[in-house]
Every structure is written in C-alpha cells, then in structure tokens.
Amino acid sequence: MTQTVERPPLSVAQTWLGLIRCFPGLYSLTTVIRILVFVGIFQATGLIIRFFFDSLTGSAPLAWGPNAWAAVMLAVALLRNGLIFTDMYVFFRWTFSTAATMRKNLLEQILSMPGARSLPGSTGEAISRFREDADEVGNFTVWALFLLATGLFGAVALFTMARINLRVTAFAFLPLVIVVAVANLARVRVQQYREATRSAAGNVTGFIGEMFEGVQAVQVANAEESMLAHFEKLNETRRKNALRDRLFNEVLSSTFHNVVSIGMGLILLLAGSALREGSFTIGDFSLFAYYLTFVTNLISTFGVFVARWKQAGVSIGRMDRLMQGAQPSDLVRKTPIHLSGAFPPARDQSTARTELLQSLCTTGLTYRFPGSGKGIFDIDLRLERGSFTVVTGRIGAGKSTLLRVLLGLLPAESGEIHWNGQRIDEPASFFVPPVSAYISQTPSLFSESLRENILLGLEADDAEVTQAVRAAALDTDLEQLENGLETVVGPRGVRLSGGQRQRAAAARMFIRQAELLVCDDLSSALDVETEQQLWERLFARRDATYLVVSHRRPLLQRADQIVVLKSGRVEDAGRLEPLLERCAEMRSLWEGRGSDGAA
C-alpha cells in the first residue's frame, strides 16, 4: 500500500452534479433568476429597440412613439437591476460555499491520512490547490450557468430571426458550426497549457513558503540573493506558461468573435436587397444586430465553457491527488460548512475507551519509502503492560520510521499489529488518545495560545493543564510568561525555543492520559537538568507503557527491552548487559557515547 492505487479522478460533470447536490436550493435559485433575466429581460430589450426604429419609419406594429419606447426601456432596466442584484447574493454564496465544501473535504481527508505521509508535496503547493483549484471548479459551475442561460436566449433568438428572414438567418449562423468544430479540436491543448501554468504557479507559492519558513537560515547563510535568483527563475517560468496559456485562449475566443463579425458582414451582404425592397425593415436590422452581439456572447461563452471545463478537469485532478486513498467522490461529499448559525462541537464526543493494554505485538512490519528503498523490514516487536522499551540505532536506521508505521502515521506495506492479541486493521485511527500518545522529533505547534496548543480541543480543567505542564517540566518557563497559558506562541510556535516546544508537546501527550506513550528522541533539545527532571516525572506514572527512541545511557540501562535497529532491520533485542556482550552494533552505539562522555 505504499503507492496509491491509480484511479481516475472525478469527472467534471460528476463534480458539478455533486456540488449541486450539496446546495440544490442556491443553484436552482440562481438558475431561475438567470433564465428570467436572459430569456425575459434581454429578449424584451431587443424587441424594444426594434420597435423604436420601426416607429421612426412608421412600420411598427404598435402606435407608440419613440419616446414611449425610451420610457419602456428604462422601466425594463430597473426590473433587470433588481433581479440581478438579488442574484448576486445567491451567486456569491454558491461559489463561496462550493469552494468551501471542497476545501473542507480536502482538509478532512488529509487529516484522516497517515499523518506523516498526508501530503504528496510541499505545503505551499498544497495551499495552491486549496486556494486556486477550489476556486477554479467553483467558477466553472458559473460558466455552465451562463452557457445555459445564453443558450436558451440563443434558441429564442434563432426562432425569432428565422421567422423574420430565414435566408439571412441561415447564412449568418452557418459560420457558428465551424466554430464548434474548432473548439473541439482545441480541447487537448487547453488542458496541457493549463496544467503547466498551474504547476508553475504551485512551484512559486511553494518556494515562497519554504523561503520564509527558513528565513533565519537564509539570513544567517547570507543567501538572500541566490534564493531570490531562484525565485525569479520560477517566476519567469510561470510568466512564460501563463502567456502561452493566455495567447492560446485569446486566439480561441477571438476566432469566435471573428466568425461572428463575419456573420454580421454576411447579414449586411444578404440583407442589402431585402432592405432596398422594404421586406426587411431597419427595426429588423437592429434586432439582428442586437442578437448577434448576444450570439457573440453565446459563442465566446461556449468557448470559455469548453476551456473552463478542461481547466476544471485539471483542477479536480490536482485536488484529487491531495486526497490520497479516498474515494474520488469524497471531494464533493455533502458536508455542513456553517456559514451561519451555531458551530458544531469543538471536540470529539465519542468516549469509547479500548480495553487496557496487556500486550502489543508486531509481526513482519515492513515499510519502504517510495523511491529510496529505505525503510523498515520485517520488524517483530512485543511490548508488555508497564514495560519500558528503547529503540536505538544509528542515524537513518529507521527508528522514527518504526514508530510512525506502528502508529499508522505511515502506511505499513505488510505485517500485522496486535493489541492484546487482537489484530488492528487501521492503526491510524486506533492509535490515538486515549490508546496512545506521541511526540515527534520536531513537534508542530500552531499560532494559538499555549493552552490551546496543549489541549488541541481536549476538555480539561485548569488543574489538569497545570499538572500536565508540571509533568512536562514546563512549569518554570510558564511562570515567566506574562500571559501564562494564554500566551500566543507564534506561527509554528517560533516564539518558543526548541526545548520549550518539545516540552509543550510533552504536556500535550501527558494530558491525554494514554495507555501507550511513544516518544521520538524526547531529549534532543533539552539540557541535562531539564531532561533529568522530565524523565523523573515521566517515570512517576508507573501504569503506562513506554516506547521511546533514545541513545541515552541512563534510559538504555533502565530499559526492560532494547531494540537495536540497523538498516531498517532488528539487529538484536533484549536487556542492555546481554546485548553489550553479544551485539557489536550495540557496543558501537554504547561506546560512541562513552568515548566523549569520559573526559
């Protein structure tokens, strides 16, 4: 299961229908208003113009004078504005809601993926999908509506024109058939250019994100200019792609316009004799001209629609790739977005507690990083209740990977995990608090208060928070804070030092009161005293079962079981003394620390 199974993303039509299913009221309301405006109001306007010109030459069917038609024109305009304004609210609500629905579904899906493998690329790239691609699909549905309304208008117009003069109508509209053919031929290109432009844009935003995430490193390395040079190169690529995209679209839409202009010329050519004879009035001519402007719209709308259809397809594909492992239709799953009214609860209401941990086993657990072939292979592991297991090994031996695969943060390729003898099929949703809690090597904090960062939505009173803070040896730091627990820790917690971040994450772990505590090199950013304090407090909780990555001698000595990893495989396992005797790798790791700790 390392590679996502290739399956086609949702088609544009399916996405469209799915979104309509989410907000049927909004879409039908805006459809009805648009049809009213296009078929009712816009037709009426054309007829008013026709009657006006005929009233000048005295061939109008009604005896009203030109000024009366001017007045009717204004009245219809007022009605039109009222309708359109109503439509705007509905329409904006629709586009916003559909984009929000896709964004929420994306986020929900990403959050349900194995946490360490939830994104296929950089976060900046993912953001460009959240931002532009969701909008793109929303825009498409609007163009679809335009097409419907102008299409209906066109049908009525054709009928009216055919009744006035069939020959002129037929010849003026003949070129349109050619246009449809051209548009169909151009389809493939639109998609290619679009994809190139989008991915170039993703590279730009991705790089901005990385550049500013590492701004201190860049400044310290004096690398501003070389970073900017690279940034400029990415921008330049995007410009070229966007330009090609634009040129192609413009030529396409201009072709439509052009054919219509020729149609207008054809009307002149064909209607000349009829005008001379008087069988075609100036009013008829003005109506044909008015219709042609609209037909221009219809045809360029059709052209845009075809292009947008393709572009929406590209965007859906890009969003689909973010939804690794989900059903394609989950992108447009109906889900509340709460633009008004009460918010849903902030925390998980389900309180199902699994039975107490007696033993945890893995057999043949294997994971390979796509591409590199590194990973972990055939890991057999057994943890007993209340035991303390240390995973150790060289850099790149797969220690962190082992923890992640066990917890379902990376998807196992093969192998089984058993909890009290029962097979766990979905470790990702099983190994969460209160079953297990976990601190990664570089834990993430968010731009919220320290309290919120520790709780992450958990319900707990002040006493519990204070206790967790103490257990994590963060209490002295906290005393020095002006706003205490309410201090906002900055983007990704940058206002805390590395050690403080790690201990905040430790507090996050403690407050969850889990059966199994999993720590990835908890000590890496802590000073000697703080670390000692932390472990003392950690061991005070006797009932918990520990699985930690460490090279620290005191922990190795204390361990009930040491698992020595080498190149992703278990080299040996057991207590320290026997391992030191029989395992060369263990000795080398132990000596490594010893050699520089002795002086």
Next chain:
Amino acid sequence: MRPSLQLYRRLLTRYLRPQLGQALLLLFVLCINILLQLTNPLIMRRFLDSALAGGSMELLTRLALLFIGIAAVQQVAAVSSTVLAENVGWRATNALRRDLARHCLRLDLTFHQQRTPGEMIERIDGDIDALTRFFAQLVVQLFGNGLLLIGVMVVLLREDMRVGAAIGTFVFITLLVLGRLRNLAVPHWQRSREASARFFGFVEERLAGTEDIRASNARVFTLFRFHQLLRTFWQTTIRAELLGFSMINIAWFLFSVGDAIAFVVGASLYFSGALTIGTVYLIFHYTNLISQPIERIAREFEQFQRAGAGIARIQELFATESRLAETPANAVKAAPLPKSGDAGQAGALAVAFEQVRFAYPMEAPPDFASSTNGKFALDGFQLRLEPNEVLGLLGRTGSGKTTLVRLLLRLYDVDSGRVLVAGRDVRQWPLQQLRSQVGMVTQNVQLFQASVRDNLTFFDRTVPDARIWKAIDELGLAQWYASLGEGLDAQLQVGSGGLSAGEAQLVAFTRIFLRDPGVIVLDEASSLLDPATEAFLERAVARLLSNRTGILIAHRLSTVQRADRILILENGQIREQGKRSALASDPGSRYHRLLQIGAEELEI
C-alpha cells in the same frame, strides 16, 4: 491606509520603465485596434443609408466586404494587444514580487516571528496576483477604452453638436458617478483579503502539522477552528463583493439611460430632418459601443479596488523597516576591516561583547522564558574570545544563549554596549560581510524541496560541483551523500518522508563548510545525531574549528569537550566562566557539578 494616485503612478513608472519598447509596441497596436473599431460603424451607416435610398447592389456588396475585412484585422490587433499587455503585466509584477521578497527576506526576526509562511505566500503572491491584473489590464482597458471613448465623442460632435453634447453629458455624469463610488469598497476588500490570508495561513500551518493533529486526535477541533475562520472569511468577502458589484449594477442602469437618451435625441433630430435614419442607428450603435469601455473602466475600478487593497498591504510591507539600520557605505571606508581583503579565508577572528544590554522588542517576545516584557535578556554582558579560541556555552533554555548568538549575527541589535567581531562593532560591518564571516548551525535545519546541490548552496548555481565535493570529502560524508542516489542531483523530500532530523544536520554541516567563515557557532549541533555518527563527526567538527574561532552551544556536556573555555549563563548573567580543564577539576564549580550529574546518569 488608502492607496494614493501617486502610489499607483510610482508603481507604474518604476516597473514599466524597463519594458519601454514592449509598452510602446502595445500602445501602437492599441491605437490601430481603436481606429478600426471607430471606422466600422461609419461603414455600416453608409450601407444602411444607401440601402434604404435604393443604392446600387455593387456598392452595398463592396461596403459589406470592407466591413468584414476591417473586422478581421481588428481582431488580430485585439489579440496582440491583450497578449502584449499580459506579458508586460507579468514582467512588471514578477519584478515587484522579487523586490518585495527581497525586502521581506531582509527584515529582522521580529517581523518574521509574527507571520506564518502561509501568510507570506498570500502577501507576496496573492496580493500581487491582483496587481498582475492591474498591470496587464490597466493599459488595455483603461487607456485603450479611454481613447476609444474620446474617439467616439469626436465623431459624434462632428455629426451633430447637439448629439455630441447630449451623449457627452451622459458619459461625463456616468464616469463621475462611477469614479465617486471607486474607493467605497477598498477597506472592505482589505478586510476580506486579511481574512483570506488568515484562513489560508491556518490551513497551511495545519497541513504542516498533520502528524501531531493525527496523533493527538485533534481532527474535530481542527475542523472547528476551520469553520470559525471560514465564517469570518465569508462575512468579510460577501460584504466586499456586494459593494463592489453594486457599482457595476449602477453602471448597467446608466447605460440603459444612455440608450434612452440616444432614442429621444435621435428621434427628435430625425423628425426635424437633421439626421438620416442611418445616422440615428449610428448614434445608437456608438452609444452601445462606448457602454462597453465605460463598463470596462468601471470593472477595472473594481479591479482597482481589489488591487488597491493589495497595494495598501504591499505598501505597508515595504514601509516595514528592518530594526537593523544598514551600515552606510562610507562608514566602511572610514575604518578598514582587519584582514577583510578576501572574504573567503579571513582566518580566525576575535569576538567580544562589551557591556551588552538587550531586551526583546515588546511587540514580539520571542523565546518567552527570556523575555518577560521589559526584562533584559542580557544585561551588562562581557565576553572576550581570542582568535582560534573555542568557547563552550552552557545554560538552561531561555538563559540567553540563543540571544547571544543572534546578537553576534546581528539578527537583532543591542540596546546598549557593543558586539565586536575582529575588533569592529557589528553595526559597522556591512551585514553581508558580517554574515559571511560568522557561520551558524541551528537546531532545526531548514531544507528545501530541491536537489542536494541547491540545498547545500541555497540555490547559488555559481558554486562549482568540485568545491561541493571537496567540502563533503573533508567532512568524510562522501559515502553518506552517495547513498542518496543521484549524487548532488538527488532530490531531497521535505517533511517526514525524507531525511531524518539527524541527517538534516549533516546537510547543515556541509553548508557551513562550504562557506568557510572565520567564526563558527554550533547551536546544539550534535543533539539529533546518534552516538556512532556523532563520534564519527567529531573529526569533521575538529576540521571545522581549526583556524576558526568557535562558540559551541550545548545542552549536553559531551558536546563541549572540545571547548577551551566554558561559560555558564543563567538569566542573561554569567554564572561561571573559566578554562574548561580548570573548572572540571574544581569541585566547587558549577561545571564540575554538572559533570557529576552527567556521570551519575551513566550509573543509574
């Protein structure tokens, strides 16, 4: 902050000047386009009048064919002008993006600690995207349509003064009304964009922290916050959208008024015999022709409003100044740097702190333990390091170790006192030279989703591969780098799929080796390395420290074994300082006690 016209002009001249040739070409094509647009209706009038007067079919056919020909050429001109404008727009905004990115990259940490990378994406790319439209469309839409408008007015005035006056008044009033409404929505767009930046900033941050969200079972809570921010985003956006749209709606109504005026004026002049029916049609046609430019202009005003909101935020960013005053160029001449001839190998440099006092700026308390507001992170701090001396810096988190290094690298400026490198105040050093002379390896290594080469050189393609390999060889890391696959071209994956935190440290070591500075700071550089690799790297660190002055910040005692001198910090004060060997053998010293704790640990 409301963007002034002057600001628009400044942006235009600054970023359009480098592309004068393209801009002139654009202007030329635009004028042709407009001329053709003006001509065709006149042909149509001639046709209508001739047809109704019973003119020859030959003439009518010729006129119709001419009409078709002109329409075709006009389309070519229209496409060319759009594409040219788009090109000019992208070039201009790319230059602006670069300048803004450069400006922000140079801002000090006080600025960056308040902003997520997602917010920076929104500000550097999102805001400028709105500006791309501004640049690309401004010329074509505002300038081109303005010209077309003037052309139509000239033709109408020549037809009949009364018609020209009536339609002219209409155009004048319409533009006035739309102009008046112009700035109405700007503050709302600004709010909407801010809400959007916060929303996407939130998403970005959470996407980067999925592992913790998953493992802490915080999905539901994350979605709760998502909904909260989404609603603010919606509320600000709908307000701005509706206000912006009202303006277009008003414009549409005004065009209908224009049609009605053309009807009334045209009809009365036709009945009085002043105009032919073809001319009445011409007036009506022109009235509709200019409604398009006016609408476009109005629409561009709306784009202006969006761009205006973006410009205001860009201006705000540009106005944010680094707290570090750049050294004036003449100051460099005034006191020549010691041994600064070739930046590459200046040899070890002396470092000194004299009576340094520093508190973190109020609005951005960074490591909070050291910054209960107003409290000094360092106060009266004194330190002297001779060239080639290696200092081991110890202390709890928040004791001021990191602050000290930040001052040395001039990520912040001291409040009083001086920091000296090679006997010269760091504020007197050109920032770039200072940072090429003082190198640092941090706890968290920033990697880029790019090749190994780009990660090592920070995308500087002028560094030859041979130099990179030499640095790798000297560090003894050739084998490790080879294991990555395609050598320097191997792509590093950011996040948990790629390098472990320890491996990232190896990259950081190589980075600094390449830069070859005179002073080196290792901030807990070995903390994430496993012991076997760490022992292996010791030799490399020795290479790194030879002929260099070094500061080793460590939370672990093993890291400072290499130091000549030990300094223990506590709450920004020196708690203890002296030769390492002397302190280690002095039972009363704090260092000795720390060694004991370390030793005890080994015997638990």
